[in-house]
Amino acid sequence: MSETPVAEMSFEQAMAELEQVVGQLERGDVALEDSIKLYERGAALKARCETKLKEAEEKVAAITLDSAGTPTGLTPVDGH
Template sequence: MSEIDPAMSFEDAMKELEATVGKLETGEASLEESIALYERGALLRKHCEKRLREAEERVEKITLGSNGEPTGTVPADGL
């Protein structure tokens, strides 16, 4: 089972995951190939979930003053 490059972007991982699922759905792969594809897909899914969590942690919440005007941002941790 090959490892996922930690620097792989979310978009690239999703493209590869979609291609992997497509190969599995055709049913043309041998049992061994299907197992390898499934394992790769599981790693790609986990990588995508990690990248999404990282992005969510970086999202900021806009704070508003008493007049309703934006006053700045705060980390989304408190959401």
């Protein structure tokens, strides 16, 4: 497991670690106490992925095209 706090992970980081967690749990070669910790970490990673996907959906939904086909409604991701 990564030491990176889940709240600081990108979607890709969270998804990659979630896949690792699921793999470990599916193999069943982890002690019960560690399985519980993995499950909790997996739940947090899943929530992070859902949040990042929702943010992306909202950004895409804000994009519209004008009569010339030029995207409008764009806002810079980094606030610039």
